[in-house]
Amino acid sequence: MNKVKFLVATLLGVLFVACSEEENLSQTGKTGFLVSLAEDVKVESRSTPEELGEPVASQFNLKITNQVTGSELYNDSYTNQLIPASAGMYEIEATYGDNPVLALDAPYYKGTAEADLADGESKTVQVNCKVANALASVVFDNSGTNTFESQFASSYGVRVSVNGSSTTLTDNGKSAYYRAGSMPVFTFVGTLRNGGGEKEVPLENSDLSSPSTFAAGKHCRITLKLSDAAPGLRVEISKVEVDSVTINETIPLEWLPKPKVTAEGFTDNTLFMYETETPTAKFNFNLSSALQELKFTLNLADETYQSLNKTYTLSELSEEDRTALTNAGVVLPVIGSKEASLDFTGLAAKLTGSTSGEVLSNVITLDEVKANNRVLEGEQVYTIQTSAPDFELIVYPGNTWTKQFTANTQIIHGNADVIRKGMTFEYRTSETDWMSSRDSLITGLTPGTNYQVRLKYGKHYKETNVATYPIIELENGDMEDWNYDDGPEASWPSKGPFWKRWYVRTNKDETTDGWCSLNYYTTSNNDPKAYCSNSGTEQSSDKHSGSYAAEIKTIGWGDGTTAASPFSTIKQNTPGELFLGKINNNEKEYGIQYESRPTNLIFWYKYNPEGSHEFTAKIVIENKNENVILAEEIFNGSQQDNYVEKNIFINYKDEYKHLEPTHMYILFSSGENSNSEVDKASVLRGSRHIGNILYIDDISLVYDK
Structure with a gap:
């Protein structure tokens, strides 16, 4: 049986609709009937529920008969328009369906009313309709140990017989409709599984023998179950329920x-x-x-x-x-x-x-x-x-090293988690086949080599090119190569020379990239006396390895400087420096052209400060095209009587990972002193004002990646 439940409270239970009141009023003054249909014991409404589509009243047949003459005034589909009629007594009948002897899902609806029509009168007549036949349905209880599904083939059901006609109810939800007052006979029929043969069981019950069960508008619900019975199965009636049904519970499917x-x-x-x-x-x-x-x-x-x-x-x-x-x-x-x-x-x-x-x-x-x-x-x-998923492959200069690089991915469109789990990386040189990696970090590469790299996901891929950085060794990092010029000779009997201008390179051209010092500055007055003009950075045999190291001193110097310690006059007090760069127009320039990415700076040092001072060691890697520092590490060291190694890890700034290094410099400074701390010179022309002394040797860059 098919049920429709209307949830809108104002329309609850309403099935059929009269024409609007405005339509009624517009047709007054004419003799005839305006017929509205409503389900019995329900409230009449002026509108049809939208859920029903077309007005269901149009499904009904309307017959109007003159009670005196017996002639039919109207016998056709329902209309909400005025039906012209002369004065008289009339019977109005509305029906739906054929009221068959027996059929599946075939409700029959009927309603009647009587009306006395006066001459010139336009009368609205309401016809209350109801279910005029009866129906039965079956429920198969499969909750027990034995179920209908397990014991019978799919063709089991209940045969309903009425006056020589029969139909079978299965578990498809359909109902058997029969004329009110019929006495249907119910028989369970089914084919046992595994060759058990046909089984027919008459269904008998006091309710099934009562005429009231099959009166108009009555719905008989039969619930069956299987019980164990030796030597076979027994079909039993679990319960019989008899309810009154209304039209809106039995609306034909086609009306929905x-x-x-x-x-x-x-x-x-x-x-x-x-x-x-x-x-x-x-x-x-x-x-x-x-x-x-x-x-x-x-x-x-x-x-x-x-x-x-x-x-x-x-x-x-x-x-x-x-x-x-x-x-x-x-x-x-x-x-x-x-x-x-x-x-x-x-x-x-x-x-x-x-x-x-x-x-x-x-x-x-x-x-x-x-x-x-x-x-x-x-x-x-x-x-x-x-x-296709949209993604990009990017290898930033800041994620590239001499022996490895990291392939960065940007997921633009698609499920990022799925893509990242399924993607692989491939790389090769012009002379090798593709090599695969699940990891975005590609290691074991050759320094200074061009690679082709691609990101693959399924059948999609993106490619780019990347070059590993070369390993660039520091020239003269062992401090073995030096050169010098003698200072000028004096005019008095002890002529000298009393000092040297040192160069931390094999040649004397500091206008090119290499190790430089402030000697160009502290010897710029070219005075023969060492306490007036001297080199703050010079060759020293006090080394860590090899033959030489760099001795970097804070010195007093300058025109007008005297040598009468501890009462000397010191015009200039300058910390010594050793740095990578050049001297341009008598101005120092930090930085040499450099295109690589070291991981560490290592050097050996010892330090004898005059007072509680510190020296400074610094490495700076920069991109001069954009004038930004890519990495900068500073170390301040205190007194150290013997050579020790210092290993500085270089941290690069992630915000500049898109930029390549163009320049680099390393700087060592002996540290500041007061004039009194450097006041050491005696009256001898070769005597010097010296403060902090820093020894540096075996400087190297490390390329661990």
Whole structure:
């Protein structure tokens, strides 16, 4: 039996509708009937529930008969328009259905009314309608140990017989309708499994023998169960329930609205997605009764699933097709279910995009959705448009080293988690085959080598080129190469020279990149006396290894400087420096051209400060094109009587990872002193004012990556 429950309170129980009051008033002044139909014991309404589609009153036949003459004034489909009539007594009858002896789901509705029509009168007559035949339905209780499904083949049911006619009730929800006052006979029929033969069991019960059970508008519900009985099974009546039914509980399926479709995830029948995304792609069917049939056609552009391209009829679906659709991620509805949907969400998650950049159109056509013997109006076409995932491969200069690099990925469109889990990296030189890595960190590379690298996800990939940095050794980092010029000779008897201008290189050209000092400055006055002009950085045999080291001193000097410690006059007090760079127009310039990325700076030092002072060691790596410092590390050291190694790890600034190094410098400074701390010179012309003394040897850059 099919039930419809209306939830809108103001319309509850209302089935049939009169024409509007305005229409009634517009037709007054004419003789005739205005007929409205209403279900008995229900409240009349002026509007038809929208859920019913067309007004259900139009399904009725209306017959108006003159009670005196017996002539029919009207015998046709119901109308809410004025039916002209002359004065007299009339019987008005509204009916729906044929009132068959016995049929499945065939309700018969009837209502009558009498009216006395005066001449010139326009009268509204309400006809109360009700269910005029009776019906029965069966419930099979499968909750016990023995179930109907396990013991009988699928053809079991209850045969209903009335006056030589018969029909069979199964578990499909249909009801048997028969004329009021009939005395139907009920018999269980079924075929036992495993060759057990046919079984027929008459169903007898006091309710099934009572005429009141089969009166007009009565619904007889029979519940059956199986009980164990030696030597076989016994079919028993669990209960019989008899209820009165109303028209809105027995409305014919065809009166219910056509199926409707709500598409989740689609906008204007289109769902746009990128491969790896998992959008909802689901068709929910708004049904007034159980799903009877579904037909749909697939035309998928995705090569992987083109084998699914065909038209499917749900009731005729082969196991092979059902399995193929299920494996592809399609969830099918069940015929007989009122809550039904066709779900392509699983398939959508598997769809891929084209490697050529083309958008693939995967078309789903709903050809037929059938319920309550009505079908969806016209085919509905939906498209899932799929594009390839959009991602970028970037290898930043700041993530590239001499022996490794990190491939950075940017996911623009697509499921980032899915792409990252499934992607691989490949790299090669012009002379090697592709090598694969699951890790974005590619190691074991050759310094100063060009590589081609690509990011792969499925059949999609992005490529770029990267060059590892060369290993650049520091020239004269062992402090073994020196040169010098003697200072000027004096004019008095002890001529000298009393000092040297030292160069930390084999030549004397400090206008080119290399190790430099402030000697150009502290000897710029070229005075013969060492306490007036001298080198703050010079060669020393007090070394860590090899033959020499750099001795970097804070010195007093300058024109007018005297040598009378501790009462000397000191005009200039300058910390000594050793740095990578050059001297340009008698001005120091830090930095040499340098295009690599070391990981560490190592040097050996000892330090004898005059007072509680510290020396400074610094390494700076920069991009002079953009005038930014890519890395800067500073170390301040205190007194150290013996040589010790210092290893400085170089931290690079991540915000400048997109820039390459162009220059680098290393700087050592002996540290500040007061004049009194450097006041050491005596009256001897070779005597010098000296403060802090820093020894530096074996400077090297480390390339651990």
